[in-house]
Amino acid sequence: MSFFKKLKEKFTTQTDSVTEKFKEGLAKTRDSFVGQMNELFAQYRSVDEEFFEELEEILIGADVGVSTVLELIDELKDEVKLRNIKDSTEIAPVISEKLAEKLDKSGEDTELNIQKDGMTVILFVGVNGVGKTTTIGKVAHFFKEQDKTVVMAAGDTFRAGAIEQLEVWGERVGVDVVKQQAGSDPAAVMYDAIQSARAKQADILLCDTAGRLQNKVNLMKELEKVKRVISRELPEAPHEVLLVLDATTGQNALSQAKTFQETTDVSGIVLTKLDGTARGGIVLAIRNELDIPVKLVGLGEGIEDLQQFDAEQFVYGLFKELVEEDTGAGEEDEESR
Amino acid sequence: MAFEGLAERLQATFDKMKGRGKVSEADVKEMMREVRLALLEADVNFKVVKKFVNDVKERAVGQEVMKSLTPGQQVIKVVNEELTKLMGEEQSKIALAQKPPTVVMMVGLQGAGKTTTTGKLANFLRKKNNRKPLMAAADIYRPAAIDQLETLGKQLSMPVFSLGDQVNPVDIATGAVNQAKEEHHDYVLIDTAGRLHVDEDLMGELQRIKEAVQPDEILLVVDAMTGQDAVNVAESFNEQLDLTGIVLTKLDGDTRGGAALSVKAVTGTPIKFAGMGEKIDQLEPFHPERMASRILGMGDVLSLIEKAQTNVDEERAKELEKKMRTAELTFDDFLEQLEQVRNMGPLDELLAMIPGANKKALKNVQVDESQIGRVEAIVRSMTSHEKQQPSVINASRKRRIAKGSGTSIQDVNRLLKQFEDMKKMMKQMTNMQGKKKGKGGFQLPFM
Structure with a gap:
């Protein structure tokens, strides 16, 4: 089980705040998930059809999604045959290994594409109510902390109060907001924002957009136009198109990701509200079925709780108990608390 | 293969069975597996699915399906019937207090659409029920949430009660009810802040609002796209507040909306309204029997x-x-x-x-x-x-x-x-x- 040993060594030697954030933010997911797994192993001594059916349910219950789960179960069944596993305790490490494999696509770039010279434009897209505006406020804070000049563009001209909401964030973080009146053309707001950010020699321009359901063709076309206007004004831009997804969303998250990718060429995902859900499994489904890296995760309501996604951190946060049991260090850990 | 309807899923099973005279128990089992997967793909909670499939299986293995010449049709019929039963068979209306004003509290997670729904509901009550509602802005946490409700109020030319964001939400709620009495409004719609069902402090605040204003209706606003967690959210809000109804939002999306079934099953409270679009008049009374066919992916035949x-x-x-x-x-x-x-x-x-x-x-x-x-x-x-x-x-x-x-x-x-x-x-x-x-x-x- 070298994978877990490696993970464990990495994270027990460094108890930095990021690891803590991941551990805390994922506490709910982990508690329910590990609890269920332990119950499963206690209930089924041998690995049979029923065992797999139960496992299937646990995974689906974590919003991993039917097709990813079926795929995983098939792989596990093969593995069981191959290694001639009969006892349920023997399969435990195999399960976590497989899950980790699916989460941790090596070589994937979860870093934000930030320009060394000149302005970086980040466009935020997503359905209604996922937390786009809040995310932008937090991202603005993140860059502000690094002494960057940040400008925000109030591109949600549709929802009542959206511009005001971004303005409050602007004041809170100390960042300028470019806006027009409610109801105006969002593409025009972007045009203004780019001019204004240029004049201010800003490093980062964060563009808010109105939430839209992915099956609304006209609204998706509007988004295309917004992106087009940005690219016209600044040929390389937007450097990042971040799709904001709500972690409590079920299988529709996949449909959202697919459609938004088709229209705006999404470069990364921001997964919000991960702390509130016992699920988080949608991360697995997204990473398994789509080729879009998760770049940021929202692990709490605080302004600092938006973190860069780290697959290893995520796996550790999720399987902490399993990892520690697996490497035989679980008890020690209990005592030291 | 995601988001196939039940009809499509079962079709594959039938193709395999073609040419055989009758349906065996194994065939029924296979069909039930498809039913189960279809429901799970629609985001119905797995515990709810388990119970449901067992109920259907009992009926299916019995006379109805096995002897039928069109087993596929029968399975879908049974599934649809059971699903409709579970969703509640009749449309449920919003409460009306004997002595006005009727107090309605809107609660839910962040981003479910409470504020928008509050505006839509006010419009609905005025237009369809000829009422005179007062909206109350009790979300003091989210930046500009009060602005949002006030803007909606302006659009509708309807009054919004607000005391700014430095006042306790409990006081805002009581203030609103008092003003409604004075000005003879017959409904008060209290928009509360979004919160996690596990956030004890904020859930306590809702309980205090409830205590103070004794609402006739506590509506949980649920995003129709919610996944498996819908069950926990609904259960927890229901335990702490005794919900009287549910509003399902964003149903105009392409989600199958299995959350509707989960939420109904664990709380037993009826779904009263459905948000069907971004416009202020796109709130409709919920039709439970139609939701069944949507979850199954059979199209909204009745509508x-x-x-x-x-x-x-x-x-x-x-x-x-x-x-x-x-x-x-x-x-x-x-x-x-x-x-x-x-x-x-x-x-x-x-x-x-x-x-x-x-x-x-x-x-x-x-x-x-x-x-x-x-x-x-x-x-x-x-x-x-x-x-x-x-x-x-x-x-x-x-x-x-x-x-x-x-x-x-x-x-x-x-x-x-x-x-x-x-x-x-x-x-x-x-x-x-x-x-x-x-x-x-x-x-x-x-x-």
């Missing part, structure tokens, strides 16, 4: 039938049918038909409701409403003689029609040709039906 019934004059339809059969169709009939279809609402919405017309196929069908407008313009530019007898339309008439409708002669030609084709097709169809009665023609799967 379609109802829409057609209210909008199509039956006698005219019969007359038209006769004309179709005899292929005596004129442009007058065509125009009438066009209008009736139009009255039913946006075409793509209509198409999506047809069973069998699944999302995959529809994705590439972009219904261009302006195209229809152009066709209409052409027909309207014809004289009544031309409409009755399209054969008289010669080159000079075509030129006039094109000019009159702002189109080109090619457009006119295309329409005339399509019209002729349509007539021909109808003739063929009626001939076909005449020869082998009942069989052939259009048949929907399992119907």
